[in-house]
Amino acid sequence: MCGIAGVFHHQTERAIEPQTLVNMAAIMHHRGPDGFGYEVQQDYGVGFSHARLSIIDLDEKRGRQPFISADKRLMLTHNGEFYDFKRIRADLTARGARFNSKSDSEIVLHLFERYGLEDTLKELRGEFAFGLFDAKDESLYLVRDRFGIKPLYWTETEHGVVFGSELKVLFAHPDVKREFSAEGLYHQLIQVMVPGSTAFEGINQVQPGYVVKLQRKNGKVVATEHKYWDVDFPPEESYPGADVDEESYIEGVRAKLLEAVQHRMTADVPVGCYLSGGIDSCAILGLASASTQTSVKAFTIGFDSADYDETPIAEEMAAATKADHHIMRLKADDLYDHFVKTLWHTERTIYNTLGVAKYLMSKEVHEAGYKVVMTGEGSDELFAGYPAFRKDMFLHGLDHLPEVERVEWQELLEKNNKLFKGAMLAREEFVSEAFNQKMGFTPSCVQPWLSCSSVALPLMSENKRKQVEGYDPSLAIANTLDKDMLDGRHPLDRAQYVWIKTMLEGQILTWGGDRVDMANSMEARPAFLDHHLAEYAFTVPPHLRIKGNKEKYVLREAMKGLLPETLYKREKFAFMAPPAHTDPEKWKAVEKLAEQFLNAEAVKSAGLLDYDEVVRTFERHQDENVPNEERVQLDAVINHMLGVQVLHHHFVATDVPAQAQQRATELGWTA
Template sequence: MCGIAGIFNQHGQAPQPQTLVNMAAIMHHRGPDGFGYQILKDTGVGFSHARLSIIDLNEQRGRQPFVSTDGNLLLAHNGEFYDFKRIRAELTAAGARFQSKSDSEIVLHLYQAYGLAETLTHLRGEFAFSLYDQTEDCLYLVRDRFGIKPLYYTMTETGVVFGSELKVLFAHPEVTREFSDEGLYHQLIQVMVPGTTAFQGVYQVPPGHVVKIKRRHGQLDISSHCYWDVNFPLESDYPGAEVNEQEYIDGVRKHLLEAVQHRLTADVPVGCYLSGGIDSCAILGLSAAASQHPIKAFTIGFDADAYDETPIAEEMAAATGAEHHIMRLNSDDLYDHFVATIWHTERTIYNTLGVAKYLMSQQVNQVGYKVVLTGEGSDELFAGYPAFRKDMFLHGLDHLPESERQAWQQLLEKNNQLFKGAMLAREEFISPAFNAKMGFTPSCVQPWLSCGEQALPLIAAKRRQYLEDYDAGKAIAETLDETMLQGRHPLDRAQYVWIKTMLEGQILTWGGDRVDMAHSMEARPAFLDHHLAEYAFKVPPHLRIKGNKEKYVLREAMRGLLPEVLYKREKFAFMAPPAHTDPAKWQAVLKLAQHYLSAEAIAEAGLLDYQQVQEVFQRHESEQVPIDEKVQLDALINHLLGVQIMHHHFIKTDVPALAQQRADELGWHA
């Protein structure tokens, strides 16, 4: 796990070596174990790399970027390829000669043997890489199937700049650092348009995609294609009443165990994140069973009982013989580190869970661990979120008699009140674009799209005028592949949308890679192994949600590993206590607001409307406001703080100068 960066100058002028080094230095947190850069002569192409050594710890042998022995290919890779030893052995038997023991190098030899399209079918894991082919004069930017690893790119006057983080691009002096109007708006409503960022002209490589940049007659032609997608069966292809439950239960267990075993591969110790949920408990249980040594488990504890899961985590740790490390957070911790967290997330966050995970990765690092397995992805595969249960009831249970539908309705009204206004909309919101695209507006995007009426007035008037006719729902819906929605069960359609929006844009970003790698800590989400995922997609909807049990097939597959209380427990979404739940937290919010949301700060940034911001705070402090609206206001205020802090970090700050300063401090020089 590392950080990558690079430049492709369209007219062939060589990149400045120190610029490449500076781009690596500003993401030193991703790779503190060393750096490297390579410039291919007469191509205008240069890559750099900040290394976190996990596989092949030899500093010289494993140093990237890699150049093929014939000098034709240049590779920089971030992430992990599993099952690489088997692939390496097969390639060696066919005549390949490896320069290192690194998993990364298999890409060069696979590409030489098979070409890119077939190479991608062999790659298993979480990854983002850049590959330049001098013969084709073509650069490929490739991202893993779910978007676990980040990769951004932009076009300057002289060529393309890319990197693992936005600040890496901004370290290049030619890259423009400016909010787009639409990007600003989406920061305030939480959900983003897939493939975009908050910044003008800066894009993400979408999950499961290859961005191809080919030079033709001194110009760079940029295209993108999808090599893998979330492909549920047609609704008509699911088995009927003859379905064999045990077959699916056994299949989920088999594939998950295999995914965990692969992710225990490392030349350094591997731990596990452990909440009180089924997902992380299952990962710990399987890891403990597959490992010859005790597993170290890391748990976040909150000072609010309604949000704290440490009692169940302690029970699971004891049952597996894990060494248990609990980080207990109080009201002062979360907002004290909010500003530092935004430097790493590079986008706004609606809940301070991102801060909690930022602090946890710090503690993991301090006790000498670089790798942990996590439970992210389980809810996406097995329909664990409250929004999925709601959509199943509203759109997927038409065959039920009225008495059973009423029982479902009572269950929905009773449960998950804690998340109304955040993970569930306060009131039903309809997006005509989503309705036209997939037949209904998924509950998972409703809480964010419904914030539009509140968010728009908060934007500065000069920017707001360009957004009066903007339809966020339409912009998002247009990115979804209609062929992956047509003929699918309503639950499958809902899960597809979540995976394409909130999984990649939230859970794997500010809840995953960005706060994990802030302290050089690699997270490995075993549930997002694509072999497991492709099996899970085939599990019939009524085995994902059965009666009042979400993730039914996973529960049954893991029943022998889970504490009884957890096996029977309903889904509890992992969140940090919002600001309205604690006067001390609210005072910490006000302290940040005095600095970042003052009249002077807002005027300087030119992003927000000061008077409208003041009205949001006044409404939050009103005793007449219902709790579910306060939850929504908490999220909105976090976004307001976030955009102002982003302005400070990435626009007001001279990022190229900061990158040079970091390189000087590290002694990293060309």
């Protein structure tokens, strides 16, 4: 739901330009095509804008944001959904609150006014990002949900602070610089980002579960941040032993997931479901179908490669639930044909064209007349579904098992996931001293990307490479992790914590989630990331998340009655698009993009990459003697090379403020 933007000046005497706020909303029209609004409080040097996707309270005037409290003290601009808001609104009304809309967003104003921010955050359930200005102490609060489902960026300029839902929203403001940082470039080339950072100089993200407080002091806006929630697994010794009552955990997961799904069916528009061939989305569809009297619309992506296509299982699940099933079948050339447009929305590089497939799917969902779908993201994070988690369990969490048995399980894991070696699993072990010191081992989930550093560093231009001399990307990431959340935890818990803090937020929920979904005005609701469910999942003993060689054991058992037998017994299959090297037509599409964005002139003009190394990387990829797992890794690196050049084209070489003004003019959005 929606996109937000705002400006907060150092000096109250400096006027806010309303049309700039409108332009910032216009450039993210895709996030909110149903209308826009803006508010300026010149006496306080602050202004907000909002692009609206109407899902709850469809009344255009009544639901228009930003909201301002009756006494003019508070101003709010909000993106996302608050669930259970009707109960909260009724309780507040009984205490004397008066609401001006039926919107879920408005509860923030009344909660904050009565209880303050900390207690307000305890009440908020859902996926959200918002800016809240309090005139009482001239403070602006930027708040992001617990897992980072909704994006929120901010930066400091010469004249103050600018914030927004997307990078292009910030870049639409003429005061915001648009240039790659050397460290940001490095991390784009190896896929994994430093939490809270972006590819661009001086542009920050509000981290998941954080509040950034911006307060004017002595004519200067000063930023502080604090964490209000974290992924808090219990101490390892507190878990019950092998004689644990499995059924109580199975029942608990079932009840919490059903509650999360039912909350996410709250909308004033129809709610559909994404459906792959995995347990996660099938469980969501099954619970949603059982919770409604009507047929649920299900959307599936199909690939033209049998190795990666999951539509047969999706069709079986759709038939079992009597869902109205829509399958989008993609050919090899569909993906790279839409690569450039997709990156305008992701605003970061992508290692696999799954992001493009998700972009094309959200377009089909929109064309089918749907604004909302539920998704299965978050299940693997909570219940240890990824092969990297099993690998770490075998290596570090099963000391009681004979060595031969652990080796057999690991060999089976590698065999069953050979398609993903070089991407989801590292080609060979990569050891980071920084991670080893922080948590005792280098988690398998980050090894594929950190191991790319030896390939990525030479690819950087000489100027950028000099700027990162002595820089350790793994140390930069490890330094952001809270040691209090790692010490004394089970090895599996530590591995899951790292993934949630890095790849979940930086990949799955961005270029695989919100950014490609909202590109076509479509809101995704990941029910597994309901924090009530998550907090319960953290208490599930590791040996019930991975039991023997079976991942997500407790979830499988909780959903057993809903799942087709083939899916119940099936090992986790990572949802990826077929890599470029697997299809001659796809590789031709890559070469076509390279002719445009990786030619000598384009590379020199951008100043990001070393052209000779670019050529050598392509030659290495074409060498028939290169092992398949290295080619998988090189596919990812080439996608990143293309990506940084495309991002430079979109956001550095292009005059984004002028682009935003043009978009506002086309829409007829004026201050």
